[in-house]
Amino acid sequence: MTKKEHVKPLDKTGTKTVEKPVAKPQEKPEAIDTTRQAVPFDTGNIPGPKMARAVMPAVQGKMLAKAKRPLLIVGSQIHEEDVLSRVVAMGQTGLQIAAVGNAYKSLGDKGLDVHYANMHALASYLCDPEWQGLDGKGGYDLVAFFGITYYYASQAISALKNFSKIRVISIDKYYHPNADMSFGNLKKDVFIAALDEVIKELPKR
Amino acid sequence: MIVKKGSFVIEGLENVQINIGKIGEGLEEKIEGPTPRPEIISLRNWDYRILDRYAPVYTPTSDMCDYCTYGKCDLTGNKEGACGIDLEGQSARQALMTSIMGAACHTAHGRHLLHYLIKKYGEDRLIDVGPSNLKAPLTETIMGIQPQTIGDFLPVLDYIEEQLTQLIAAANTGQEGSARDFESKAFHAGMLDLLGMEVADIIQISCMGLPKSDEKTPMAEIGMGILDSKKPVVICVGHNIAAPAYILDYMDKGGLFDKIEIAGLCCTAHDMTRYSKSAKIIGSMSKELKYIRSGIPDVLVTDEQCVRADILREAKKLHIPVIATNEKITYGLPDRSNDSIDTIIDDLASGKNEGALLLDLEKVGELVPRLAVKMAEIRKAKGITALPDQEDFRKLVAKCTKCLQCTRDCPQSLPISDAMAAAVNGDLAPFEILHDKCVGCGRCDYSCPVGIPVLNVIEKASQQVIREEKGKMRIGRGQIGDPEIREEGRNLVLGTTPGVLAFVGCGNYPDGTKDVYDVVEEMIQRSYIIITSGCAAMDVGMYKDKEGKTLYERYPGRFIKGNLLNTGSCVSNAHIAATTIKVASIFAGRKTKGNWEEIADYVLNRIGAVGIAWGAYSQKAFAIATGCNRLGIPVVAGPHGTKYRRAFIGKPYRKEDWNVLDGRDGSVINVEPAPEHLMITAETKDELMPLLAKLCFRPSDNSLGRAIKLTHYIELSEKYLKKMPDDWHVYVRNEADLPVAKREQLLKLLEEKGWKIDWEKKKITEGPLRKVDVSFQPTNVPRLCKEVKK
Numbered sequence: 004m005t006k007k008e009h010v011k012p013l014d015k016t017g018t019k020t021v022e023k024p025v026a027k028p029q030e031k032p033e034a035i036d037t038t039r040q041a042v043p044f045d046t047g048n049i050p051g052p053k054m055a056r057a058v059m060p061a062v063q064g065k066m067l068a069k070a071k072r073p074l075l076i077v078g079s080q081i082h083e084e085d086v087l088s089r090v091v092a093m094g095q096t097g098l099q100i101a102a103v104g105n106a107y108k109s110l111g112d113k114g115l116d117v118h119y120a121n122m123h124a125l126a127s128y129l130c131d132p133e134w135q136g137l138d139g140k141g142g143y144d145l146v147a148f149f150g151i152t153y154y155y156a157s158q159a160i161s162a163l164k165n166f167s168k169i170r171v172i173s174i175d176k177y178y179h180p181n182a183d184m185s186f187g188n189l190k191k192d193v194f195i196a197a198l199d200e201v202i203k204e205l206p207k208r
Numbered sequence: 209m210i211v212k213k214g215s216f217v218i219e220g221l222e223n224v225q226i227n228i229g230k231i232g233e234g235l236e237e238k239i240e241g242p243t244p245r246p247e248i249i250s251l252r253n254w255d256y257r258i259l260d261r262y263a264p265v266y267t268p269t270s271d272m273c274d275y276c277t278y279g280k281c282d283l284t285g286n287k288e289g290a291c292g293i294d295l296e297g298q299s300a301r302q303a304l305m306t307s308i309m310g311a312a313c314h315t316a317h318g319r320h321l322l323h324y325l326i327k328k329y330g331e332d333r334l335i336d337v338g339p340s341n342l343k344a345p346l347t348e349t350i351m352g353i354q355p356q357t358i359g360d361f362l363p364v365l366d367y368i369e370e371q372l373t374q375l376i377a378a379a380n381t382g383q384e385g386s387a388r389d390f391e392s393k394a395f396h397a398g399m400l401d402l403l404g405m406e407v408a409d410i411i412q413i414s415c416m417g418l419p420k421s422d423e424k425t426p427m428a429e430i431g432m433g434i435l436d437s438k439k440p441v442v443i444c445v446g447h448n449i450a451a452p453a454y455i456l457d458y459m460d461k462g463g464l465f466d467k468i469e470i471a472g473l474c475c476t477a478h479d480m481t482r483y484s485k486s487a488k489i490i491g492s493m494s495k496e497l498k499y500i501r502s503g504i505p506d507v508l509v510t511d512e513q514c515v516r517a518d519i520l521r522e523a524k525k526l527h528i529p530v531i532a533t534n535e536k537i538t539y540g541l542p543d544r545s546n547d548s549i550d551t552i553i554d555d556l557a558s559g560k561n562e563g564a565l566l567l568d569l570e571k572v573g574e575l576v577p578r579l580a581v582k583m584a585e586i587r588k589a590k591g592i593t594a595l596p597d598q599e600d601f602r603k604l605v606a607k608c609t610k611c612l613q614c615t616r617d618c619p620q621s622l623p624i625s626d627a628m629a630a631a632v633n634g635d636l637a638p639f640e641i642l643h644d645k646c647v648g649c650g651r652c653d654y655s656c657p658v659g660i661p662v663l664n665v666i667e668k669a670s671q672q673v674i675r676e677e678k679g680k681m682r683i684g685r686g687q688i689g690d691p692e693i694r695e696e697g698r699n700l701v702l703g704t705t706p707g708v709l710a711f712v713g714c715g716n717y718p719d720g721t722k723d724v725y726d727v728v729e730e731m732i733q734r735s736y737i738i739i740t741s742g743c744a745a746m747d748v749g750m751y752k753d754k755e756g757k758t759l760y761e762r763y764p765g766r767f768i769k770g771n772l773l774n775t776g777s778c779v780s781n782a783h784i785a786a787t788t789i790k791v792a793s794i795f796a797g798r799k800t801k802g803n804w805e806e807i808a809d810y811v812l813n814r815i816g817a818v819g820i821a822w823g824a825y826s827q828k829a830f831a832i833a834t835g836c837n838r839l840g841i842p843v844v845a846g847p848h849g850t851k852y853r854r855a856f857i858g859k860p861y862r863k864e865d866w867n868v869l870d871g872r873d874g875s876v877i878n879v880e881p882a883p884e885h886l887m888i889t890a891e892t893k894d895e896l897m898p899l900l901a902k903l904c905f906r907p908s909d910n911s912l913g914r915a916i917k918l919t920h921y922i923e924l925s926e927k928y929l930k931k932m933p934d935d936w937h938v939y940v941r942n943e944a945d946l947p948v949a950k951r952e953q954l955l956k957l958l959e960e961k962g963w964k965i966d967w968e969k970k971k972i973t974e975g976p977l978r979k980v981d982v983s984f985q986p987t988n989v990p991r992l993c994k995e996v997k998k
Contacts, residue, residue: 046616046655051271053284079892104891108930119931121899123850123889127265127857134861152718153621155891158267158850165268165286165295 035060037197040187044153044177050161055173055185060197063147063172063184064204067098070145070170072136078122078151079104085191086150089198091115096205101125101137103151122151126159130167148182149175149198157181174201241803244352245367248374248396254805255392255838257988258812261865262837262856262886264391266299269851273298276381291381300390301379303834303854307397308375310831313513314779315368315404316536317448320512322361322407324450324569325415331359336414338421339689345789345800346406346782350399352802358414361407368400391854398834399804405832406782412449413686418482421689423766423773428481430489430749431677435469437504440584442470442576445496445519446511447778449479451533454573455509456484468577473499474514475742475777481683482776489681491750492715492743493825497522498648498667502674503594506583507576512536513778514714514826518650520563526594527587529556529579530563533572541565549575557582595668596661604665605631607658614662617655619848620645620718624652624662631669639669645720681749682760684741684776687783690794692767696737697795701814703913705769706920707904708737710784711744713821713829718847721747723893724822728759728772730897734920735769736904741781744823745774781832785839788815804838805989812840812883813868813986816904816917819843822896824852833887842883842903844896849889856886860935868907871985874993879907879986880938880977894928901925902933907986911944914980919947937961941980943972 041057043049067073075098081090087109094100094115102110103122110117118137128134134142146169148156153175161181163171173179176194178187186197243250271284273293281289288294293301325333334357337343344355351364375397378384384393412418419425435441444452452472459465471488472480473496480487490499493514499505500522508523512534516522520539523530532541544552544564549571555561556579566572596604608628615621622645627638643666652662667674699705709731717723724747732738740748749758763772767787775783792798792810800807811817819836821829824845830852833843837856845852859865860881867876882905890896901921909917918939925933937958940946946954951970959965963975987993 044616045621046613050268051284052282053271079894103895105894105929108894108928111929111931119929119934121888121895122891123265123267123855124857124885126267127263127855128859128861130265131859134859152847152891154619155718155847155850155889158269158853161269161271162265162267165271165284166266 035193035196035200037186037189037193040189041178041185042188043180044188045157048154048157048180050180053164054180055178055182057178057187058184060174060186060200061204063174063186064201066145066170066172066184067147067201068204068206072141072143073145073147074099074101074137074143076101076103076120076122076125076146076148076151077106077110078156079106080152081106081150082109085195086198089195089202090150092202093205096202096207098205099137106150122155122159126162129163129169143169145170145172147172147174149173151175153177174198238354238801239352240799240801241352241806243804244802246350246396246804248371248378248393251396251399251804251838252389252392254808254989255395256388258395258837258856258886259388259391262858264300264303264387265855265857266296267850267853267855268295268299269853271295278381293385296387297385297390299853300387300394301384303830303852304375304390304394304397305379306827306852307394307401307831307834308372308379309827310829311368311397311401311404312372313828314401314408314831315365315372317512317779318361318404318408318411319365319369320448320534321450322358322365322411325358325411329358329415331357331362333358333415335360335410336420337410337687339691340421340687341690342790342793342800344406344410345786345793346403348800349789349802349804349807350403354801358411361411364403364407368404371396371400394834395838398831398836399838400835401828401831402782402785402835402839405779406786408779409686409776409782412479416449416453416483418479418776419683419685421687422685423692423764425683425685425765426485427680427760428487428489428683430491430679430681430746432490432495432499432502433675433677434488434490435471435504440468440506440580441504442468442507442509442580443490443499443505444470444472444476444480444509444511445474446515446534446537447475447513448511448534449476449483451509451511451569451572452476452480452487453483454569455576456480456487458573459577460484460486462577464577468580475779476511478684478742478745478777478780489746492746494647494715494743496648497650497663500526500528501594501664501667503592506587507531507580509533509572509576510537513828524562527559527583527590527592529561529583531572531576531579532563532565533567533569535567538565539563543567545571549578553579553582557586595664601631601665601668604660607660609658611657613655613657614652617651619647619649619651619716622646624666627666627669636669636672639666640673642666643670643673644722645717647716677750679750679752680758680760681746682765682772682774684745684774684780685765686776686780688767688773688787688790690790693787693790693794696768697791699769700791700816701795701908703816703906703909703917706734706736706901706917707816707818708739708787709900710739710741710817710819711748711822712741712781712784712819712832713744713824714826715743715747715823716825716846716848717823719892721750724748725751725759727820727822727893727897730924731900732759732763732770732772737767737769737771737773739773739775739784739787741775741784742778745776748772778828784819785836785841788817788839788841791815806992808838808840809987809989809992810840812988814906814908815840816906816909817841818883818900818903820896820900821849822846824849837886842886842888844899844903845887845889847889847891855888857888858884858886860884860938868986868988869990869993871987871993872983873995874990877978877984877986880905882906882939897928898925898933905939908984910982911942911980914939914941914945915947918945922947922950932957937963938977940972941976941978943970944980
């Protein structure tokens with residue numbers, strides 16, 4: 004059985020996304036492991052001695068859930084339906100979304116708390132403790148991101164890593180060394196399942 | 209009368225000889241501003257004004273510093289290293305070093321050309337750039353002199369070289385430690401870069417018959433599919449026209465253009481076509497390895513800049529001799545400058561030598577065509593083929609294990625294994641798409657664990673599209689002439705021409721060359737003035753509309769709205785920046801000589817010009833951008849631009865950053881964020897287009913101009929991002945600023961935002977940040993105010 008077979012299509016609310024495998028007697032379901040392949044996806048992208056800790060989706064989900072003022076940043080690689088539906092599901096939990104690149108064009112009509120932002124400018128603003136956020140209601144204590152051109156995201160968050168106190172978690176398909184925590188490099192089906200695991204941890208609206 | 213250097217005997221006076229050496233009269237008399245020949249801190253106050261508003265944003269590629277033997281030092285989290293520098297300082301130091309490298313490249317290029325041209329034409333050769341009184345705007349603004357002859361540029365290059373030495377010294381461990389001052393110095397290097405480029409292009413235009421502000425230059429053929437590979441083929445690679453000019457002259461004299469194909473790769477190609485109508489263009493640096501691997505060239509001639517470091521190794525595999533013609537790139541080749549042409553040809557043809565360093569350019573001119581003829585026969589007889597045949601191709605794609613290592617090594621993360629899988633099933637379309645997106649670096653070859661020569665496979669699969677790769681590019685025109693500035697300057701300053709967009713730089717595009725074409729087409733249809741140069745100019749000409757016409761064939765090349773201009777090669781970038789100086793001088797009557805700060809202040813506040821380096825990869829591109837930034841011109845790079853590690857991004861939410869002075873009385877006016885950023889990146893072309901429209905806003909726009917700019921900003925955002933911009937209202941000062949077609953709808957939206965509207969008069973009565981004042985004289989420089997308000 005491949006891992007992809009664990010994933011079933013979203014229901015309309017986008018909340019229930021991962022089906023527990025129908026376990027045969029005495030057989031444990033295969034768990035998603037997002038800590039493997041924790042090496043920078045771009046082979047030369049090794050910033051220095053401090054690189055992201057590879058973690059499981061539940062950890063990322065709990066971090067997001069516990070944050071006082073989290074922000075989800077998504078970019079130009081979220082337009083495919085399977086990924087987009089997970090962004091929407093996260094947004095539907097009330098999580099504020101910064102749509103960078105051209106992400107907004109797939110998110111603007113979904114009734115979410117979504118704001119267009121330029122990723123480079125956003126990184127700059129996030130490093131400014133005086134910035135009051137995309138909605139003017141205060142700065143953020145944690146940002147999570149995925150679906151942004153890999154090297155672009157990696158560069159932008161290197162600013163946060165080195166010049167801000169904000170916690171940065173990558174829930175991307177790729178290992179991001181400049182985040183505080185990240186998944187390893189994942190196959191698409193595992194990535195989708197991991198996003199679903201993250202979503203499960205988010206508070207229901 | 210021009211007084212020439214030399215010796216003169218006066219009739220009637222025996223034994224009297226007058227020797228005239230350096231002629232400098234008049235050059236110092238016309239200085240109009242406070243900073244002729246600025247030293248490295250002369251313009252620091254101006255730099256600080258910029259940095260106060262557009263704070264540097266650092267995105268390090270490495271958290272380490274390994275500049276000295278104290279290190280490696282871990283600077284993560286902005287820690288200090290052993291020498292005391294923190295990551296912010298180190299990042300700024302890298303910005304300085306990058307700018308210096310770029311400036312040195314262009315200046316050394318200019319020095320090489322000047323040395324060669326003075327030797328050939330003498331120092332007294334007059335400058336001739338076309339219909340301009342302001343012949344060398346950057347030289348005048350920086351140096352405070354008005355050069356008349358090419359010899360007048362000698363002290364200019366001396367100045368740049370001296371300043372660059374000072375700047376390099378500042379980067380040594382134990383020297384500068386302030387990020388802010390590193391950035392000021394980087395600005396200085398960027399400004400020197402613009403100056404070095406101007407010298408290089410003006411002297412070659414003046415001496416070598418290159419087009420002189422000609423809006424109707426002929427079209428050049430461009431593309432990987434343009435050459436007749438049955439003929440001997442000479443390919444020149446790099447940026448410096450000196451050596452290719454000799455080859456072209458020799459071919460011209462010998463009537464060889466029908467017998468031998470000659471084309472260029474990268475900016476040398478630009479200048480070859482400016483020099484000779486018979487030269488052709490293969491394309492940008494991204495085509496370099498691809499074209500060599502095609503096996504078509506019979507001789508490769510290198511000069512300087514943007515030449516691949518592996519060109520000799522690659523050429524050797526295909527028995528293509530390399531003739532290096534510039535001291536900066538010698539590849540360990542034997543210096544054959546003093547040997548006979550026949551001997552060199554024999555050694556290269558026999559394979560005894562894989563190439564030759566040949567610094568005698570006259571010999572290069574004769575040797576290269578003769579060698580090409582000989583090598584074509586030899587290579588044909590040997591049956592040298594570079595790309596795999598059909599059977600090998602089939603086997604190679606079947607070997608792919610889909611490990612994704614090639615994708616991980618690819619600068620564009622291209623889905624190569626998916627294309628391999630499709631090719632196994634006979635579908636070559638994914639490879640053809642990759643061919644356009646591939647920057648031709650060849651890293652995939654090294655990464656493949658089963659030894660697939662990936663780049664060759666991509667190119668083999670794309671033979672059909674490569675054969676059809678034939679475009680047209682209007683040959684580089686050089687400067688924008690004064691008459692054109694007179695005609696258009698007013699529209700630019702008032703905003704009724706929505707902006708000047710300069711597409712410059714290299715081919716490291718995030719999603720293929722077509723994006724540049726698409727963006728240019730969209731913006732030119734919206735009446736922006738589009739200026740191109742370098743590899744971007746080439747890529748714009750690579751695509752055709754349904755009627756088979758390129759953009760250059762569809763749009764004329766005058767400096768007016770809705771036109772498409774190509775200034776030329778990399779060093780022709782100087783003319784784009786210089787155009788803003790011309791507008792300040794010709795339209796507004798601003799003094800130029802030694803007056804950088806005032807000119808830059810004018811450009812920043814009044815001229816809606818933006819540079820776009822969508823595929824910038826080199827240090828030179830960074831230096832150009834940094835120089836433009838010091839001149840008040842914003843620049844947008846593609847996503848790879850974040851790897852330059854430094855940007856200048858404004859914070860629109862910090863109202864105090866957007867105070868300017870009114871030059872009439874020195875009063876402080878809080879204005880809209882215009883331009884909002886000086887150096888920034890975008891992720892995709894969808895994001896780029898509204899950003900460009902936004903960066904064209906200037907505080908000086910009149911209402912008609914502002915309405916036009918606002919129209920494009922809103923429309924582009926709605927078209928490509930599917931949203932009304934969040935900040936559109938910030939740029940509204942009164943109802944006349946609103947696009948006429950949407951005025952009522954926008955007034956309603958403003959009312960929803962809490963603005964007060966008098967619906968009877970359809971007027972805004974409360975809400976805008978400031979009012980429109982047609983006499984407003986925005987400036988960031990207190991000394992430029994007529995009367996400083998206390």
